Amino acid sequence: MTKPEIAKLGYVSLVTQDLEKSLGFFREVIGLEETEAINGVHYLRAWGDFEHHTLSLEQGERAYVKHIGWRTKAKEDVSGFKALLGDEGIAVETIAPWSTPGIGEAIRFEAPSGHTFEIYYDVKKPKAPEHRRSVLKNQTYKAWAKGISPRxxxxxxxxxxxxxxxxxxxxxxxxxxxxxxxxxxxxxxxxxxxxxxxxxxxxxxxxxxxxxxxxxxxxxxxxxxxxxxxxxxxxxxxxxxxxxxxxxxxxxxxxxxxxxxxxxxxxxxxxxxxxxxxxxxxxxxxxxxxxxxxxxxxxxxxxxxxxxxxxxxxxxxxxx
Amino acid sequence: MTKPEIAKLGYVSLVTQDLEKSLGFFREVIGLEETEAINGVHYLRAWGDFEHHTLSLEQGERAYVKHIGWRTKAKEDVSGFKALLGDEGIAVETIAPWSTPGIGEAIRFEAPSGHTFEIYYDVKKPKAPEHRRSVLKNQTYKAWAKGISPRxxxxxxxxxxxxxxxxxxxxxxxxxxxxxxxxxxxxxxxxxxxxxxxxxxxxxxxxxxxxxxxxxxxxxxxxxxxxxxxxxxxxxxxxxxxxxxxxxxxxxxxxxxxxxxxxxxxxxxxxxxxxxxxxxxxxxxxxxxxxxxxxxxxxxxxxxxxxxxxxxxxxxxxxx
Amino acid sequence: MTKPEIAKLGYVSLVTQDLEKSLGFFREVIGLEETEAINGVHYLRAWGDFEHHTLSLEQGERAYVKHIGWRTKAKEDVSGFKALLGDEGIAVETIAPWSTPGIGEAIRFEAPSGHTFEIYYDVKKPKAPEHRRSVLKNQTYKAWAKGISPRxxxxxxxxxxxxxxxxxxxxxxxxxxxxxxxxxxxxxxxxxxxxxxxxxxxxxxxxxxxxxxxxxxxxxxxxxxxxxxxxxxxxxxxxxxxxxxxxxxxxxxxxxxxxxxxxxxxxxxxxxxxxxxxxxxxxxxxxxxxxxxxxxxxxxxxxxxxxxxxxxxxxxxxxx
Amino acid sequence: MTKPEIAKLGYVSLVTQDLEKSLGFFREVIGLEETEAINGVHYLRAWGDFEHHTLSLEQGERAYVKHIGWRTKAKEDVSGFKALLGDEGIAVETIAPWSTPGIGEAIRFEAPSGHTFEIYYDVKKPKAPEHRRSVLKNQTYKAWAKGISPRxxxxxxxxxxxxxxxxxxxxxxxxxxxxxxxxxxxxxxxxxxxxxxxxxxxxxxxxxxxxxxxxxxxxxxxxxxxxxxxxxxxxxxxxxxxxxxxxxxxxxxxxxxxxxxxxxxxxxxxxxxxxxxxxxxxxxxxxxxxxxxxxxxxxxxxxxxxxxxxxxxxxxxxxx
Structure with a gap:
């Protein structure tokens, strides 16, 4: 079996004790775009991010990071990591495909560092809505709409x-x-x-x-x-x-x-x-x-x- | 056999009909650093380049690009490419290791586009001389010494x-x-x-x-x-x-x-x-x-x- | 009599055939702030402008510049210019103080170039509304709110x-x-x-x-x-x-x-x-x-x- | 008599206990240009300075500022300031015109703050030498020659x-x-x-x-x-x-x-x-x-x- 590989950082799933303030901060000050909000979870990304979201925000009793998502290089790397982590004696949770908007088949586990990671390959890369879409076909949103406006x-x-x-x-x-x-x-x-x-x-x-x-x-x-x-x-x-x-x-x-x-x-x-x-x-x-x-x-x-x-x-x- | 892979662009080997002018341009205007000059060939790189050179300059009757160097991901990729190119019916020249300063075992061939490419893995990554060396240990030269000064x-x-x-x-x-x-x-x-x-x-x-x-x-x-x-x-x-x-x-x-x-x-x-x-x-x-x-x-x-x-x-x- | 002197460019009074479009352009694209709108005239300025406005916009049959305002170095320069222009045989119109919001005693005349100029000294320098006011006491508005956001x-x-x-x-x-x-x-x-x-x-x-x-x-x-x-x-x-x-x-x-x-x-x-x-x-x-x-x-x-x-x-x- | 007026900061006359180091700093690090050196005094300016110098450097036992030069708005302001300062009971020294290269008729005095100021109107505005002259006719030197290169x-x-x-x-x-x-x-x-x-x-x-x-x-x-x-x-x-x-x-x-x-x-x-x-x-x-x-x-x-x-x-x- 080929060693499974991570391709890139995908997203951070963040719980906040004050969703309104956090949304204000990430949308107005940082200047992220909101792809969509489903069941109280807001999915955000920067104007140059291609995938569905790079940050999710939801209300909680206290603030913490639920998990951090990593996208693999190939579809089979997800099961590859599942096996590899199992061999290491790490408990792996299987997440139903698309239960997280934009994210297909996925696994979750706690790394020895104490952080919960999610690993997946399948993603949605939704276009921006027409009025916010960049005139450039290789760029997701118009840049510079609000706040710091990172890429x-x-x-x-x-x-x-x-x-x-x-x-x-x-x-x-x-x-x-x-x-x-x-x-x-x-x-x-x-x-x-x-x-x-x-x-x-x-x-x-x-x-x-x-x-x-x-x-x-x-x-x-x-x-x-x-x-x-x-x-x-x-x-x-x-x-x-x-x-x-x-x-x-x-x-x-x-x-x-x-x-x-x-x-x-x-x-x-x-x-x-x-x-x-x-x-x-x-x-x-x-x-x-x-x-x-x-x-x-x-x-x-x-x-x-x-x-x-x-x-x-x-x-x-x-x-x- | 695993498919051999290129890791990165290495360098351009340039012949000029006016070496003095070209050296003036690349050293003073562009602001490249000269690693060394051997047998009339000047080896240049930018302040943030790590390898021996990313440009070589030498005098010729007319200006042309001798070859363009590509570094592979692994040592065995050099022979891998040699075999692969042979299978394609492309004539491959073997270059004596270190005959080009900074470049080890290498092959050269003409791509179907008409361009001569060199493929190699082994490289030297010489430090900058003391007085030009960056105070940062992850940076080769001090930046901003001359001209445009690219990274x-x-x-x-x-x-x-x-x-x-x-x-x-x-x-x-x-x-x-x-x-x-x-x-x-x-x-x-x-x-x-x-x-x-x-x-x-x-x-x-x-x-x-x-x-x-x-x-x-x-x-x-x-x-x-x-x-x-x-x-x-x-x-x-x-x-x-x-x-x-x-x-x-x-x-x-x-x-x-x-x-x-x-x-x-x-x-x-x-x-x-x-x-x-x-x-x-x-x-x-x-x-x-x-x-x-x-x-x-x-x-x-x-x-x-x-x-x-x-x-x-x-x-x-x-x-x- | 001392020669009257102009201190600075004050503002441009612009008539547009499509006020909505022009407001969209100057507020969203250029990113000017609106001090106030009175009788259909919108008074705009940049975040670092100190005076009441540097641009006024109003609807008209056709687009044109009504006049361009210049602020003098001293109050007496307004009458000084009135006299000076009269000596030159130029017809000078007296504008009622504060009939233009933010602008006190003023005169208007057509320069030999064909442009109508307004000359005045007294101005209002209104603060920005609380929520848009800069935290810096030497700056009128928060910068970078929208669009190009000039100073x-x-x-x-x-x-x-x-x-x-x-x-x-x-x-x-x-x-x-x-x-x-x-x-x-x-x-x-x-x-x-x-x-x-x-x-x-x-x-x-x-x-x-x-x-x-x-x-x-x-x-x-x-x-x-x-x-x-x-x-x-x-x-x-x-x-x-x-x-x-x-x-x-x-x-x-x-x-x-x-x-x-x-x-x-x-x-x-x-x-x-x-x-x-x-x-x-x-x-x-x-x-x-x-x-x-x-x-x-x-x-x-x-x-x-x-x-x-x-x-x-x-x-x-x-x-x- | 009209009140004499200062137009601008002219230059700083600096004595250093290590001229070589100071010249290295101001020419290589800051990136000033040297107009000329006369009698051990080096006259420097930035690439966009128009006058003879904005800094002079000379060797001394200890480092100190000899004086700071201010240019007046008109030639008669020099004698105007001389009279005005005399009225204030301030001792005024007359400096021979052009004894400081680039500076004509001048006066020097100690301000109540303890700083020695020089006041003058006549200046030389020498062009840069041909090989360092900007191709722009409104700019003294080519910019970006060395170091920080201020205007x-x-x-x-x-x-x-x-x-x-x-x-x-x-x-x-x-x-x-x-x-x-x-x-x-x-x-x-x-x-x-x-x-x-x-x-x-x-x-x-x-x-x-x-x-x-x-x-x-x-x-x-x-x-x-x-x-x-x-x-x-x-x-x-x-x-x-x-x-x-x-x-x-x-x-x-x-x-x-x-x-x-x-x-x-x-x-x-x-x-x-x-x-x-x-x-x-x-x-x-x-x-x-x-x-x-x-x-x-x-x-x-x-x-x-x-x-x-x-x-x-x-x-x-x-x-x-």
Missing amino acids: RIDHVNLHTSEDWQVTYKFFQEILGFKLREYLKVDDGDQILAGWMSVTSLVHDVALVSRKKDEIPTNARLHHLSYWVDDSQDVLRAADICKEYNLPICGPGKHSISQALYLYVADPGSGCTVEVFTGGYLIFDPDWEPVAWNESERALGNTYWGDSISAKEIVKYTIEA | RIDHVNLHTSEDWQVTYKFFQEILGFKLREYLKVDDGDQILAGWMSVTSLVHDVALVSRKKDEIPTNARLHHLSYWVDDSQDVLRAADICKEYNLPICGPGKHSISQALYLYVADPGSGCTVEVFTGGYLIFDPDWEPVAWNESERALGNTYWGDSISAKEIVKYTIEA | RIDHVNLHTSEDWQVTYKFFQEILGFKLREYLKVDDGDQILAGWMSVTSLVHDVALVSRKKDEIPTNARLHHLSYWVDDSQDVLRAADICKEYNLPICGPGKHSISQALYLYVADPGSGCTVEVFTGGYLIFDPDWEPVAWNESERALGNTYWGDSISAKEIVKYTIEA | RIDHVNLHTSEDWQVTYKFFQEILGFKLREYLKVDDGDQILAGWMSVTSLVHDVALVSRKKDEIPTNARLHHLSYWVDDSQDVLRAADICKEYNLPICGPGKHSISQALYLYVADPGSGCTVEVFTGGYLIFDPDWEPVAWNESERALGNTYWGDSISAKEIVKYTIEA
């Missing part, structure tokens, strides 16, 4: 208090993510944070290891990231967030990934969103992961600009 | 007068490029131009079919493209080129690929370089190629800005 | 078929505009176009001389210009206009003024708006006007980018 | 420990600067900092009042500022400074002036340079100064981005 989903940043050896091994060996950059303790091999991808992006997922007493639950979503095309879009995003009186961190430039960032929290759920651009792509098949020591942590996080080290809004933002 | 090589655009069915089939079925967007005749299936990639870029290579009487040889390099990070960098590039009295085309935005462009020709060789940014990435495994009809050609080329349809400098720039 | 009005470009010697003399000697750059015939002194200002901008007004048979009336408003802060805002404006299917000219860079431009026409009135940024400021008291010959006209208009020479939308757009 | 000088920021009432009164009533924004104590009228201009800029000079024990001498130059055209240029400047291992503060956005900033110190003299763009212009003759309370000081300084409150490099940088 597409970029990555997720996950925090865990589970054993680093187990978690990084799982992400790399089972899920097939390649380590691109990582932060390690100054003495020894222990990885404190890893930037990993299945695509040419430096990371589709970053995994940060925390001590149990540092985070209130064992698994958190630190942030969800949307991509904008230009550096100035990040500065414009800062202007927009300030006018909404939202606390921000940034703009700044990461050393790790070389990307520009602005962090802003959804006032409904507390979930942090990173507005992101720049950085480099990895096309080389033999990429040597770039190692940063713990003493370089602040530099790795912030090359220049508003430092993410000291800001409240970038701390373990939401339970996953 | 990395992006793609090549090839013109051919050979049979479209043969050429597109070869690029897709033998070399494994996926068709991302294409221009076709209004009636029928004939492809006039195809944007193809093995990476998440919309194109690593564009192939344009021309009538024999339209181009002086059967194979041309229309342009070589380097990537800049921001839209404003393209505008800054226009300023820079104008100050050097170089003819330009652009800035403008392609509909196809949604990318921003500026074209400028090397006054030494006549080879056109595209300064390029923006556009979208394709992570979906089931991408449906976007079709543009011949009547949409001008729109596909230029969404807005200085139109590439009427400019001399963007015509079949150099023999390949 | 402020910049200049007007006027065309005339009247005698060039009379008109340029009037603008300079009576109104006090300083000539900053100009286009002249290759042989002789005849000025074809002059960029003039009372501020540090290269031009608050450009005056273009046309032959009588070139323009349908003797006086036209070629365009009204709004300022954006960054080059990328002009590119973003091009995206926005294309999505509204509006014909544009640009983006490009003028040689004269060194500014970036995008032209787009109001589909209601036909009035062209220039989205404008960059360029230089003149603080020197002894500025020597920069002369361009007629043979440099195309270069003066377009340094690089989409040329304004050939585009329909930039021809004598609206009667004044 | 022009913008403003100076001065610190003083002298009496605020005396100093602000002098700048406004004698020198004719208009107060545009200011920071005041929460209770009472005492001004802590004032942004003042004679041009349409929000400030040609900022004056910050410090307690005697806060600054080592009674008069300091906090920074000298050069203008870049675009927001992204400030981000690019941050990249450049980091590659030179220079300590920076920013990028960030001031609330006061709404401008973007990056601060970087000359490693030779310790003089801080602000790379600056954005912000608003004031054309209104009746501008009401915007007041910020002491409790808003941090907000006034930094709207978003890297805060200037905590950084060492932005503290009273050089004696004046």
Whole structure:
């Protein structure tokens, strides 16, 4: 059997304790488009996202991430992962095809990091409604309709208090993510944070290891990231967030990934969103992961600009 | 046997009839760095390129492209392609490892489009000399040293007068490029131009079919493209080129690929370089190629800005 | 008596044959804010404009510019200009203070160029309504609410078929505009176009001389210009206009003024708006006007980018 | 007698204890052009500066600002200021015309703030040497030759420990600067900092009042500022400074002036340079100064981005 492969990050399923506020934030401030709302769940995407949704929002008692969806490279990879995860002794739930709008046959499981993942291949790629459709046939929506107006989903940043050896091994060996950059303790091999991808992006997922007493639950979503095309879009995003009186961190430039960032929290759920651009792509098949020591942590996080080290809004933002 | 795979565009080997002028153009105007010069061949790369070179320049009687290098995903893909091409009846030349600085075991052959390609896996990734090395450990050179200062090589655009069915089939079925967007005749299936990639870029290579009487040889390099990070960098590039009295085309935005462009020709060789940014990435495994009809050609080329349809400098720039 | 002085361009009073379309264009596409609407006249301004309005829009049988308002440096300059214009034999109409919302004591007259000007000093500078007010106390509205979202009005470009010697003399000697750059015939002194200002901008007004048979009336408003802060805002404006299917000219860079431009026409009135940024400021008291010959006209208009020479939308757009 | 008037900031005359380092910084990192060097004094300007120089650099025992030059609106303003300052009991030194290259008849005096100012009208505006001259006839040098490459000088920021009432009164009533924004104590009228201009800029000079024990001498130059055209240029400047291992503060956005900033110190003299763009212009003759309370000081300084409150490099940088 060929090893099943993940193609890309699909979507984040977010529960918020204040749906109205969260919808206001993601639709007006971030500027996502709503594909549709079914049974109280709102399915959103950026103007350049092609699939049905990259974020779902629904009301709950408390805010948390239900699951994070990953699309596979082929249809048979879904059953391939089912078998592979079973072999690892991981309980796998089968989700009825299309029970989540836009998503066909799917499986769900809890990764050793404590995060619930969904894996699927079949998707719907609905066109935008006529009046919102781009005049460009390779673009879903007209851009720049509202707020920050990012192009597409970029990555997720996950925090865990589970054993680093187990978690990084799982992400790399089972899920097939390649380590691109990582932060390690100054003495020894222990990885404190890893930037990993299945695509040419430096990371589709970053995994940060925390001590149990540092985070209130064992698994958190630190942030969800949307991509904008230009550096100035990040500065414009800062202007927009300030006018909404939202606390921000940034703009700044990461050393790790070389990307520009602005962090802003959804006032409904507390979930942090990173507005992101720049950085480099990895096309080389033999990429040597770039190692940063713990003493370089602040530099790795912030090359220049508003430092993410000291800001409240970038701390373990939401339970996953 | 597993199908051999190309990982990425590697480099363009360019012969110029005026080496001094070409070096001035690529080092001062474009702002490439010179890794080294050996036996009269200058090996250049952008500040964010990781491999030994992405362009080589040497003096010749006339300007032409010797070959275009493609790096494979694995070492065994080189022999894999050798066998595959042999099966197709294509003559394959074996190149002594490291006879080209930075490039190990390699093969060369003429594609049915008339272009000479080199395929290899082993590469050197030399660090920049200390005084030019970036303070960032994930970046090769300090950026912004000179001229336009692009980050990395992006793609090549090839013109051919050979049979479209043969050429597109070869690029897709033998070399494994996926068709991302294409221009076709209004009636029928004939492809006039195809944007193809093995990476998440919309194109690593564009192939344009021309009538024999339209181009002086059967194979041309229309342009070589380097990537800049921001839209404003393209505008800054226009300023820079104008100050050097170089003819330009652009800035403008392609509909196809949604990318921003500026074209400028090397006054030494006549080879056109595209300064390029923006556009979208394709992570979906089931991408449906976007079709543009011949009547949409001008729109596909230029969404807005200085139109590439009427400019001399963007015509079949150099023999390949 | 001290010579009366103009401080700045105030506003353009525009009549449109399709008020609904024009309101849609200026509010949604350009992204101006509406201060108020009184008696069918809509008073608009940009988010960084401080005065009551910089554009007024009203329904009419045909589109034309009623008048263009200029604010003086001091209150007594209004009567000063009244006297000065009277001395020149120009009929001056006195406008009842505050009969135009936001504008106090004012005079109106037809300049020798055929354009009707209003001169006033007293203005209202109303705050934005609470929910639209910027969190910054030195900024009127929150920026980036809709569309292109320029910061402020910049200049007007006027065309005339009247005698060039009379008109340029009037603008300079009576109104006090300083000539900053100009286009002249290759042989002789005849000025074809002059960029003039009372501020540090290269031009608050450009005056273009046309032959009588070139323009349908003797006086036209070629365009009204709004300022954006960054080059990328002009590119973003091009995206926005294309999505509204509006014909544009640009983006490009003028040689004269060194500014970036995008032209787009109001589909209601036909009035062209220039989205404008960059360029230089003149603080020197002894500025020597920069002369361009007629043979440099195309270069003066377009340094690089989409040329304004050939585009329909930039021809004598609206009667004044 | 008409009140004499200042037209603009002319230049800063800087003494450095390490001329070689300072020249390296201002020519390579900031990217200024050298007009000429005479008797060990280097005269520099930005590519868009029109006058002979906007900065002079010379070797000294210690680093300090010799004087800051202001150009008047008319030739007779020089003697006008001489008389006016004499009436105020201020000792005025007459400088031999052209003894400073590029500067004609001039006077020098110590302002009550403790800073030495030079006032003059006659200037030379030398063209750039042929190979560095812009192809644009309204631009001095080709842009983007080296480093940050700003367009022009913008403003100076001065610190003083002298009496605020005396100093602000002098700048406004004698020198004719208009107060545009200011920071005041929460209770009472005492001004802590004032942004003042004679041009349409929000400030040609900022004056910050410090307690005697806060600054080592009674008069300091906090920074000298050069203008870049675009927001992204400030981000690019941050990249450049980091590659030179220079300590920076920013990028960030001031609330006061709404401008973007990056601060970087000359490693030779310790003089801080602000790379600056954005912000608003004031054309209104009746501008009401915007007041910020002491409790808003941090907000006034930094709207978003890297805060200037905590950084060492932005503290009273050089004696004046």
